[in-house]
Amino acid sequence: MLRCLVIGIVLLVLSAGCGEDPFVEPGDLEHIPFGATPYTPQIPQGFPQLEQPASNPMTVEGVWLGRKLFFDPILSRDSTMSCSSCHLQASGFTDALPVSEGVDGIAGKRSAMSLINAGFMYNGLFWDGRAASLEEQALLPVEDPIELHDTWDNVEAKLQRHPDYPADFRRAFGIRDKEEITRDLTVRAIAQFERTLISTGQSRFDQFMRGEIFLEENEFNGFEMYFDISGELPDAECAHCHAAPLLTTNGFRNNGIEDVATIDDFPDLGLGAVTGDRFDNGKFKIPTLRNIEYTAPYMHDGRFATLEEVIEHYNSGGFRVENTDPLIRPLGLTEQQKADLLAFLLTFSDTTFLTKEAFSNPF
């Protein structure tokens, strides 16, 4: 009797030591508790509400999984690149290159966009607006030959056989079997993480707008020109497109950077290639100016290396064709006024965002 009891205990210990439930099929994850915790985004004063798709509500576990996936090169064909390779936190989630390069070293034709406040971009993502949501956007780079150049079938297989991800997907989405790891859940997790990339509200601009600090005189001059407040200083025409609080209106414009004879001659059609409307040719998404100090080079093709060059472009009035925004015109800013405007743009810097631990590489 005693011998039977000892054998029974030994068997029990051995089975527990194996870490496998003898009644659980291979791949079965139901032994892992699932009870995803709703995630409450931290939104600065004056910002709009963050809208989450009903099909993808943010959870603590979903955000955590998305953060891991964002920084994990497992999404690329040769495991050398991740989302974070082109969206570096220290560079305001851009890559400091004129145009990004993929796993094959092939340069794309556009610059990596900043992801700050990406969750508030409801009017089309990418420079040409071809993705309607963050979820839809995250689907595309994996199979793009000039980006991660993998296949979703392969990525799904890699995630399913990974030692940790099946449990992470279980905790985030309640899957019961690792076979249920799909591209859809993968991009939902990434989108949840991206929706957390919200301004901290600690920039000098934000503090000034809340009435907590005064700006320096030159910064204030720039503020007046940016928002066209003063009758004495010229209107720099910035706020029409880079309106507060997001410092973008989420629209698409031809801002006069391309010297073309007609609207059919743009080397990159931008929005026009997506809509098929020739009057949208040469229009690109208006980027946010938050953390603009850290997101050089500028424009969709990274043609301007510095903010001084950007200001010079707008001061010149750019190139005019039929669909150039009418507010693109010679501004007549003096050297001092240009310097003041630059000083104001630097108040958009949110260094807390650039170093926030919750946005950093978890590995």
Added chain:
Amino acid sequence: MKHIFRFMIAVLLLVVLSACKDDEGSLTVAFTATYGTEPLVMFDIHDYAFDQRVQFTRLEFFISNLGLIRRDGTVYKLSDLELIDLTFTDRGAAETGVELTYRGVPAGTYESVQFALGVDPVLNATVPADYSSDHPLSETGRYWHAWNSYIFSKSEGNLDTLNDGTDNPDLGFAYHTGTDDFYLPIATGFPISIPDGAGEKITFRLNYEALFGVSVGDLIDIQAKPQNHNPLDTLEINKILDNYLGALSFIIE
């Protein structure tokens, strides 16, 4: 079985009766843009004053408090706010314009249709962050933070000052209006009847040739002042507001 049949007849009758509710009709309110008598299609080129040519690229405005004035002076409210975006690049859409249909309008004769150009002062005291992204007031590009006001109307385009036949206008223009001072109530002052169980339609035509004072009214010298979106500098804005009444017509169909 007989009872089930009677029950089904009763349900059918109920459905039919509720669908044909007495004393209600619908009203479609349409807005179209014209240049003279022609539908105004974006990027089409039209003759302007001073031997110049003009091309419109964006036309939009808010209307507030759209309603029907009853004989006793009270108002049947149709809508608090609508964004009228007349930026159409094809002729068919420009001819149709923006159509807003309101159902369940009490049938009868009303003294007038009324609305205001602009955002009602109560709503104009809000900010875009107060609204969800599908609301027209959420768009920060339609708000002046500096002036705490929505932009009530935008009329943008290009002017060909050279008229050299190149079809390449050389000067952009943008006239934006806003702030409570420029909120403009409008009433047709003409009776309109909403028939029982049927629809009525009223179409408002905004003639931008007249709005810019080319045919009648105060002429906008675009070349001299191509931008006037600052409410502290209101010369052209005032001209446009003065021209509205002569530029806006309506037809009840």
